[in-house]
Structures are given as C-alpha cells and as structure tokens.
Amino acid sequence: MPPKFPKTTDRPVPLKTVKDVAREDNVSEKTVRRAITAGLLEVIRVGPGGRLIRIHPDAHAAYRRRMSW
Numbered sequence: 001m002p003p004k005f006p007k008t009t010d011r012p013v014p015l016k017t018v019k020d021v022a023r024e025d026n027v028s029e030k031t032v033r034r035a036i037t038a039g040l041l042e043v044i045r046v047g048p049g050g051r052l053i054r055i056h057p058d059a060h061a062a063y064r065r066r067m068s069w
Contacts, residue, residue, distance in 0.1 A: 013056065013057060014057075015044065015054035015055060015056060015057075016054065016055040016056075016057060016060060017053070017054065017055070018032045018033060018036075018053055018055070020055075021041075021055055021060055024060075025064070035063065036053065040063060040066065040067070041055065041059065041060070041063040042055070042056070042059040042062075042063075043055055043059070044056060
C-alpha cells in the first residue's frame with residue numbers, strides 16, 4: 001500500500017511581509033527583524049541578491065506557538 005500524503009493545492013500560498021507579521025502580532029517591525037536575526041522566525045529571501053524577506057504562514061504560526069507563554 002503506497003504511503004498517504006496530505007492533499008496539496010495548485011494555488012500558491014500568499015507569503016507575508018515583515019510588516020504583515022508585525023501588524024498581526026501587534027509588535028514593531030524591528031521586533032520581527034530581531035526574531036529573524038535570532039533565528040526564531042524562518043524566512044524566505046527573494047529578489048535580486050535575496051534582499052526581500054517573505055515569511056510563509058506556517059513559519060509564522062510555528063513562531064507564534066514557540067513564543068506563546
């Protein structure tokens with residue numbers, strides 16, 4: 001019997017910006033950037049030279065779970 005994998009969709013997942021995450025978490029963009037620098041929040045670097053930062057919603061959810069008290 002072949003292994004069962006979760007269903008995937010053909011639609012791409014919209015990625016979040018640092019500003020989006022800061023707004024959702026009610027913190028400053030600087031706080032989000034500190035979490036990224038500390039390795040607490042995984043990011044995807046895009047664009048020329050990887051300057052632009054995008055956050056996958058699953059990475060944001062994992063970060064929120066780790067940071068909840």
